[in-house]
Amino acid sequence: MDVSTSAPETAGGAHWPSDWLRATLGFLALRALSAGPSYGYAIISELERNGFGTVKGGTLYPLLTRYEAAGMVTTEWRAGEGGPGRKYFALTDHGRAELIRLTADWVRFTNLSTHYLDPEVHTKESST
């Protein structure tokens, strides 16, 4: 039974199942902001560079807007160099705390999944 779907949100690079990206994009975007304030295209490029594929604006901006409403992100328009301004997103203390919490939860979850998926572990457990 195939329950996962292909990755329509990612146009280039890695093709992860869209369900995986939908579940993780939130804290991946928060992680992209952890180094300092950033803007839409830079966040998309950062995620792409790290192998998550090209996230579309139609996916990223609604997410960041919800985070802004939840007080995890603040926004500021800054004048561009020789061009129109850019909207910068920055993590708030609440956003940073949420990133730490979600990262810890994700590590626990992936460890658990990896452990469960490891056939050797299952063989050992069933033989004892």
Next chain:
Amino acid sequence: MMHETTDKKWFDELVLELRLRQVHGSAIGDTVASAHELLADTGQRAEEAFGPARVYAAALELPSAPQHEWVRRALWPSLLGLLAFLLFNQAVVSAVRSEQMLVSPAQLALVATPVVLIALLPLYLTAVIRRIWVLIALSAICALAGLLSGVVAPTTPAGAWLAIDPLPWLIGSALTMVVLSTMNTIRSLRPNNDDILDPRSTTTHSNGTGTKVVVLITNWLFPILALAMLGLALSFR
């Protein structure tokens, strides 16, 4: 060129969808500017980057003003203006001929039809804006009701349900129209904090002379039409 036209259509649709959702002008300006920013960076078309405008507007889940706000600010004054205009039309011919204004129940029901249709507008506003045939059908119903109200108007006091002096109604309705138009003009001349502002330049989205003239004519539409009706009534006396 095609690229720009398609994107312009997409942005127009986005603004319309956000307006329909009662999103504040500053938030709309912010959304439009950030979409332009990303498109300039990626070189993508708007639909390609953000998907259909209606879906994107819904996905943003931006805070919206309660619906009763625009009903109070825009719909009730418009409705009162329409009612005054319809009353003026009923009274003007009788007043010019120095006759009693004769009213029948059928005529009253037909005059009330456009008022009721406009009062119920919040229930189907989205359908009116998205489907032109709904707007055409509504306009046709209102025009037909207006025409039929003239047809069923009683010609003799015996056939009338009410026979009233038209002058107070004529003056009252004319004053109501002028007061409402003056109020709307004052309101539209004031700086509006719901204008769509580009956060990069703090200029409004569209506020040229043409727009101002259209707004002014719209504000004074009922008095202008009422004057035309008065002119017609005087010429056919």
